[in-house]
Amino acid sequence: MAGRADRSEPSAMDEEEMVEYNHGSTVKKRAKREGEATGPQAEAVAVAEEEDKDMSVERVFDGKPVPPWQQQLTFRAFVVSFFLSIVFSVIVMKLNLTTGIIPSLNVSAGLLGFFFVKVWTVALDKTGLLRQPFTRQENTVIQTCVVASSGIAFSGGFGSYLFAMSQKIADQTQETNAAQNIKNPHLGWMMGFLFVVSFLGLFSLVPLRKIMIIDYKLIYPSGTATAYLINSFHTPEGAKLAKKQVRLLGKFFSFSFLWGFFQWFFTAEDTCGFIKFPTFGLKAFQYRFYFDFSATYVGVGMICPYLVNISVLLGGIISWGIMWPLIEKKKGDWYPASVAATSLHGIQGYRVFIAIAMILGDGLYNFVKVMFRTTIAFAKQVKSKNSTLPVSEDGQKEPTPAMSYDDQRRTQLFLKDQIPQPLAYGGYVAVAIVSIITLPHIFTPLKWYYILLAYVFAPVLAFCNAYGCGLTDWSLASTYGKLAIFIFGAWAGAGHGGVLAGLAACGVMMSIVSTASDLMQDFKTGYLTLASPRSMFVSQVIGTAMGCVISPCVFWLFYKAFPLGTDGSEYPAPFALVYRNMAILGVEGFGSLPKHCLTLCYVFFAAAVLVNFIRDVPGKKIAWFIPIPMAMAIPFYLGPYFAIDMCVGSLILFIWERTDKAKAQALGPAVASGLICGDGIWTLPQSVLALAKVQPPICMKFLSRATNVRVDKFLSPK
Numbered sequence: 001m002a003g004r005a006d007r008s009e010p011s012a013m014d015e016e017e018m019v020e021y022n023h024g025s026t027v028k029k030r031a032k033r034e035g036e037a038t039g040p041q042a043e044a045v046a047v048a049e050e051e052d053k054d055m056s057v058e059r060v061f062d063g064k065p066v067p068p069w070q071q072q073l074t075f076r077a078f079v080v081s082f083f084l085s086i087v088f089s090v091i092v093m094k095l096n097l098t099t100g101i102i103p104s105l106n107v108s109a110g111l112l113g114f115f116f117v118k119v120w121t122v123a124l125d126k127t128g129l130l131r132q133p134f135t136r137q138e139n140t141v142i143q144t145c146v147v148a149s150s151g152i153a154f155s156g157g158f159g160s161y162l163f164a165m166s167q168k169i170a171d172q173t174q175e176t177n178a179a180q181n182i183k184n185p186h187l188g189w190m191m192g193f194l195f196v197v198s199f200l201g202l203f204s205l206v207p208l209r210k211i212m213i214i215d216y217k218l219i220y221p222s223g224t225a226t227a228y229l230i231n232s233f234h235t236p237e238g239a240k241l242a243k244k245q246v247r248l249l250g251k252f253f254s255f256s257f258l259w260g261f262f263q264w265f266f267t268a269e270d271t272c273g274f275i276k277f278p279t280f281g282l283k284a285f286q287y288r289f290y291f292d293f294s295a296t297y298v299g300v301g302m303i304c305p306y307l308v309n310i311s312v313l314l315g316g317i318i319s320w321g322i323m324w325p326l327i328e329k330k331k332g333d334w335y336p337a338s339v340a341a342t343s344l345h346g347i348q349g350y351r352v353f354i355a356i357a358m359i360l361g362d363g364l365y366n367f368v369k370v371m372f373r374t375t376i377a378f379a380k381q382v383k384s385k386n387s388t389l390p391v392s393e394d395g396q397k398e399p400t401p402a403m404s405y406d407d408q409r410r411t412q413l414f415l416k417d418q419i420p421q422p423l424a425y426g427g428y429v430a431v432a433i434v435s436i437i438t439l440p441h442i443f444t445p446l447k448w449y450y451i452l453l454a455y456v457f458a459p460v461l462a463f464c465n466a467y468g469c470g471l472t473d474w475s476l477a478s479t480y481g482k483l484a485i486f487i488f489g490a491w492a493g494a495g496h497g498g499v500l501a502g503l504a505a506c507g508v509m510m511s512i513v514s515t516a517s518d519l520m521q522d523f524k525t526g527y528l529t530l531a532s533p534r535s536m537f538v539s540q541v542i543g544t545a546m547g548c549v550i551s552p553c554v555f556w557l558f559y560k561a562f563p564l565g566t567d568g569s570e571y572p573a574p575f576a577l578v579y580r581n582m583a584i585l586g587v588e589g590f591g592s593l594p595k596h597c598l599t600l601c602y603v604f605f606a607a608a609v610l611v612n613f614i615r616d617v618p619g620k621k622i623a624w625f626i627p628i629p630m631a632m633a634i635p636f637y638l639g640p641y642f643a644i645d646m647c648v649g650s651l652i653l654f655i656w657e658r659t660d661k662a663k664a665q666a667l668g669p670a671v672a673s674g675l676i677c678g679d680g681i682w683t684l685p686q687s688v689l690a691l692a693k694v695q696p697p698i699c700m701k702f703l704s705r706a707t708n709v710r711v712d713k714f715l716s717p718k
Contacts, residue, residue: 301649316640
């Protein structure tokens with residue numbers, strides 16, 4: 001969950017399993033067929049001539065012509081993409097500002113894109129006005145555009161580095177020279193910043209698309225799984241299943257939206273409503289153990305793997321169930337008794353910095369692991385390209401395996417529409433020059449030579465991240481961003497706005513690395529659906545441009561309508577405080593930590609590394625029983641209430657799979673998407689009501705018996 005949780009990892013595990021299952025079935029069938037051959041030549045012929053037709057995806061679409069790349073970019077596709085981008089940006093923003101756990105929404109984007117354009121084309125077909133049928137290539141364009149747009153809500157740092165620059169977050173920290181390290185949110189500079197940093201990653205790896213997709217055959221599990229989904233939608237049986245999924249999504253979307261509306265009536269104050277329901281009693285409620293009836297996180301729990309949800313709950317139990325009550329007993333010894341509960345010199349300091357230690361330990365371990373695997377795999381790829389054909393025992397060179405029909409068809413079309421190299425190189429240089437000139441005017445401490453150095457190394461880091469993501473589906477964008485915080489923050493220094501410089505550099509690096517790996521994922525999806533690389537690139541550019549406008553506007557709506565960034569509020573934005581404190585640590589050191597906090601940080605940093613190492617022990621399938629440190633770290637600061645919601649979602653899915661596994665696997669993502677989308681969309685009218693100063697009429701609170709007696713006595717007539 002680092003990276004796109006930071007964002008895509010929870011559901012990517014499920015998608016990867018599905019890809020490996022399908023791929024494994026194909027490999028086994030081919031292996032059996034090839035084993036029946038009598039020699040190398042017979043083996044190659046057998047692979048070419050006896051390929052099972054039921055295993056070939058492209059033979060199903062043989063009768064359907066592939067439209068040229070210009071016709072894949074339709075007006076209706078971008079109209080649907082625009083409205084879906086708003087929906088998904090709201091959802092991602094809400095998740096960003098609550099817990100930071102963001103599941104992969106690719107499936108939902110592909111499914112909703114299919115539904116809306118299908119309704120559009122069916123209506124036009126009945127009137128005789130339909131000129132162009134709906135194709136899987138157009139479906140891929142919509143999914144790419146929506147994911148690129150909503151991805152800006154994550155990589156834009158609205159819940160992390162960008163909001164961390166604000167006065168609101170700075171007031172919760174202890175730092176010197178705080179005034180020169182503050183940049184409060186404003187629509188103008190946020191849009192400008194995103195426009196000058198978000199496009200660079202798109203140009204950085206375009207020249208390497210053939211190497212990554214065709215030569216090295218990187219699987220990109222999320223991109224591959226999305227392609228399988230879109231391909232299945234456009235077969236007759238797949239379309240029937242898609243209709244069932246959309247119908248179910250619509251039902252749970254309506255339920256979730258109306259449930260959010262119903263809950264609103266009981267939230268006259270921040271301490272009122274179902275979100276403050278003491279499910280397990282008032283004592284447990286004090287330590288944030290309660291079910292808050294959030295449809296969003298029940299849906300997230302249905303999408304995330306069981307291990308992620310259990311890890312989050314375990315982290316909440318260790319921290320809020322054991323550690324914080326014990327540390328609170330040291331009040332007056334380890335930290336001053338008079339200090340406020342939200343001060344980093346008190347219990348809050350332990351919560352924030354131990355969480356940071358676990359996040360850094362997990363991030364560092366996975367960074368080293370992925371870089372090691374990437375280096376080894378890359379070296380093997382290069383070596384295999386330079387080597388000659390294999391030689392058999394009798395000294396004869398063996399023939400290369402014949403390409404399957406699907407691979408031939410996909411490779412032919414993938415190489416047909418070349419993206420001009422001058423466009424890629426020229427685009428990167430042009431955007432970099434604009435960025436180097438512009439960014440120092442937005443962030444004064446961020447000098448032009450910092451940005452130049454970042455852009456010199458950015459393509460290398462983008463390649464490493466995209467290659468590692470293709471192998472493992474694990475994006476390390478946020479890890480590269482954290483490295484930039486420490487490097488450039490320390491370079492700028494405490495007396496020259498180092499905190500602000502570090503956070504801004506984090507945004508620059510994170511945007512490049514994140515968008516580059518996302519684009520390569522989309523190229524893989526396009527390769528498997530026969531969508532042109534040109535249409536993929538244009539769709540990604542348009543989606544990114546949409547995101548640079550939509551995401552700041554959505555954040556601005558949240559910023560004006562709700563109290564963001566406050567511990568205990570509806571939108572605490574936990575990672576904003578975490579990122580700012582990382583920047584402070586990088587610039588000022590560890591002097592402000594409470595007593596024994598640094599020792600505990602070392603312990604949990606080492607524990608995160610050790611737990612990850614145990615998870616990766618070869619030859620022992622114990623990873624499914626070992627928790628994920630990154631997931632455990634999140635409730636250390638926030639509390640376990642959302643973990644209970646997610647575990648409820650897991651429980652629902654678990655029971656459903658026990659009763660009808662096939663239906664649960666086919667329809668579960670649709671139910672989860674409906675719950676997430678409905679609750680997310682309710683945020684829009686809720687924000688409008690808040691801006692219009694319309695207050696809910698009822699406050700639902702829960703009191704102990706003794707407190708209730710005192711309240712009754714106070715209110716009773718004398």
